[in-house]
Amino acid sequence: MNYSLISQSFKNARKENRPALLTYTVAGDNTKKTSLRILKSISKYADICELGFPHNTPIADGGQIQTSSYRAIKNGIKINDIFSIVNDFKKNKNNKPIILMGYYNMIYQYGENKFLKKCKKVKVDGIIVVDLPYPENKIFASKCKNNKINFIQLISPTTSKKRLKQIIKDSHEMIYYISMLSTTGGKLKVSPKKILQEYKKIKNQNKYKNVVIGFxxxxxxxxxxxMADGLVVGSALCKEISTSLKKRQNPVKNVTNVVKRLKNKIL
Amino acid sequence: MKLKKKTPLIDQHDKYGFWGGKFGGSFIPETLKKPIEDLTKEFHKLRKDRKFIKKRDFYFKNYIGSPTSFIKLENLSNHLGGAQIWAKVVSEANGGAHKIYNATVHALICKSMGKKYIVGDTGAGYAGKMLSMAAKKFGLKCKIFMGAKDIKRQKPNCDAMKKNGAEIVPVYSGSQTLVDAVSECMRYWVSNCDNTHMAVGSTVGPNIFVKICGWSTAQISRELKVQLKKEFKKIPKKIKLINCVGGGSSAYGFWSEFIDYDKKQIELIGVEAGGPKKSQLHAAPLSRNAKIGILHGAASYVCQNNEGQIKETESISAGLDYPGVSPIHCFLKDTKRARYTYATDEEALQAYKMVTKFEKLNPSLEPSHAFAEAIKIAPRLNKDTIIIVNSCGDAKKDRDILKKKLGKY
Structure with missing residues (x-):
């Protein structure tokens, strides 16, 4: 799996002496078309785009992402629409990595193999499954690898030392560190210093893994x-979409501005 | 897929927590891995600890009021003709339902783990009410997550929770019922697992919660076994144990001691919520053949659409109004040890009317579903058949609904 788009993005950011910026938006929020336009527009500033496939009983998402997810589902988004969003996106932005993120039941109902075949076809670069932890994710992760798709392992402040080692050993090119005990979009309740300490513990195990921090x-x-390899912003973007809709403003423009400002802060 | 004899059903899972290789498991975010691992270790230690068992039995007897009575429903049996109908009146337990067993055990575990806060979900409000009682009894701070729709329709239980000093957190997301309350409770635990213990209100959720709950409610069938022997000298030749099934905690508790018996001798019948007669919606994943899916950290039969979105459910009884069901009931279904059916809202109401007309018993809308099945099959059976219904909840909490539907309570 050497030289994937994901690794390349981290390399490029490193060359510019900055972390990679990862965005998370929900596919179909608030419509299929708008979410694609948002994705295309923010990818000018983002290095890697995470695209959530919305589920209606998310057990690890806070209010902002829940709102976005319910909105997308209400407006009729289906898994196949999500693949077509990625397909469309990749036609113009061939070099921008896309990571799909969601809950396992959606993949399970679609069928693991069929899901991965589709991912490969539309050129999905990575997958995060929130409720499929290690070691239960071993089989699915290796299936991803066989399809040249990065399976991204999550590590949290509660992850034990022993698990940390095992997870890093079994991880692919990128690891997602959850900054604190929280659902997505919580207020940062741990000091950046403490977060970076934990982050370094992962890097010390294997400095070649790209470790991003999110939440x-x-x-x-x-x-x-x-100073991290990458930083993920999600809820703040979902919130911006909600606010824009409420104020009857253009979410594409507003979210892009947020991403632009985020980028400027890490240059 | 096969059941093992002489091993409690709650322990018949593989190393990943799956019953029958496909039901259950622990589909959880990474953050919860450690707290769940800790809880698993603690529970395995405690259930082997004689002192802990002694403590549990002490509180079951002196606080919950075990054993609850086992009575014959003479008038109802005579009226229907056919099988004898009996009831295990679990609603006599302190607080008015079986949920007190699970709540008490969770409070004891929480204490033993040195945590000061306990949170739980609730549908009908019984799990919440009992957890608030147990929390008060053992000096724990308690938060209960409850769907906004359920808060409205189960007011008496909400009043009780508040009286016990618990904070009720209304959940406005999704359908505003139990399914959303469980999600919100889990989300809260993700954020606060360092100092807070979570009690899942039924035999659902990640593997360890299924086990703790089943281990707690199993008290019901231990009592019943003794009572049966006392009443009939030995276990009768033809028994039907009928129980309503939402998440499935009272049914498992009612059946656990009897699973090893041949089903020709002891038939296990689970009755799910069929919803309003004319509605497409229901809460009956087992009897209406839902597909396997993952909900709240476990794989089970789940009411869902083709995409894997969880479907809204509809039932007159908040306690059964849940799209998933315990993995152990899925296992009992697939091994054909238990039979699952459903009763509609209307049938449950009719059953409530009939039972209260003939007997001094006031079953809530949940066990009224079980009574509906008993009433349906009793006339076709002979006098030697012993039907036992688990009357697992008291109808006090349903007074507003019953008043509205039947014009009186």
Whole structure:
């Protein structure tokens, strides 16, 4: 799996002496078309785009992402639409990695193999499954590898030392560190110093893995964590979409501005 | 797929927590891995600890009021003709339902783990009410997550929770019922697992919660076994144990001691919520053949659409109004040890009317579903057949619904 788009993006960011910026938006929020336009537009500033496939009983998402997910589902988004969003996106932005993120039941109902075949076809670069932890994810992760798709392992502040070693050993090119005990979009309740300490524990195990930090990252907090390989912003973007819709403003423009500002803070 | 004899059903899972290789498991975010591992270790230690068992039995007897009575419903049996109908009146337990067993055990575990806060979900409000009682009894701070729709329709239980000093957190997301309450409770635990213990209100959720709950409610069938022997000298030749099934905690508790018996001798019948007669919606994943899916950390039969989105459910009884079901009931279904059927809202109401007309018993809308099945099959059976219904909840909490539907309570 050498030289994947994901690794390349981290390399490029490193060359510019900054962390990679990862965005998370929900596919179909608020419509299929808008979400594609948002994706295309923010990818000018983002290095890697995560695209959530919305589920209606998310057990690890906070209010902002829940709202986005319910909105997308209400507007009729289906898994096949999500693949067509990626397909469309990749036609113009061939070099921008896309990571799909969601809950296992959706993959399970679609069928693991069929899901991965589709992912490969539309050129999905990575997959995060929130509720399929290690070691239960071993089989699925290796299936991803066989399809040249990165399976991204999650590590949290509660992960034990022993697990940490095992997870890193079994991980692919990228690891996602959850900054704190929280659902997505919580207020950052741990000091950046503490977060970076934990982050370094992962890097010390294997410095070649690209480790990103997510949860609680906003325009206010992003610069304090910029020594990481990558930083993920999700809820702040979902919130911006909600606010824009409420104010009858253009979410594409507004979200792009947020991403642009985020980028400027880590340059 | 096969059941093992002489091993409690709650322990018949593989190393990943699956019953029958496909039901259950622990589909959880990474953050919960450690707290769940800790809880698993603690529970395995405690259930072997004689002192802990002694403590549990002490509180079951002196606080919950075990054993609950086992009575013959003479008038109802005579009226229907056919099988004898008996009831295990679990609603006599402190607080008015079986949920007190699970709540008490969770409070004891929470204490033993040195945590000061306990959180739980609730549908009908019984799990919440009992957890708030147990929390008060053992000096724990308690938060209960409850769907906004359920808060409205189960007011008496909400009042009780508040009286016990618990904070009720209304959940406005999704359908605003139990399914959303469980999600929100889990999300809260993800954020606060360092100092907070979570009690899942039924035999659902990640593997360890299924086990703790089943281990707690099993008290019901231990009592019943003794009572049967006392009443009939030995276990009768033809028994039907009928229980309502939402998540399935009272049914498992009612059946656990009898699973090893031949089903020709002891038939296990689970009755799910069929919803309003004319509605497409229901809460009956087992009897209406839902597909396997993952909900709240476990694989089970789940009411869902083709995409894997969880479907809204509809039932007059908040306690059964849940799209998933315990993995152990899925296992009992697929091994054909138990039979699952459903009763509609209307049938449950009719059953409630009939039982209360003939007997001094006031079953809530949940066990009224079980009574509906008993009433349906009793006339076709002979006098030697012993039907036992688990009357696992008291109808006090349903007074507003019953008033509205039947014009009186």
């Amino acid at each position: 609680g990252i906003t325009e206010k907090t992003i610069s304090s964590l910029k």
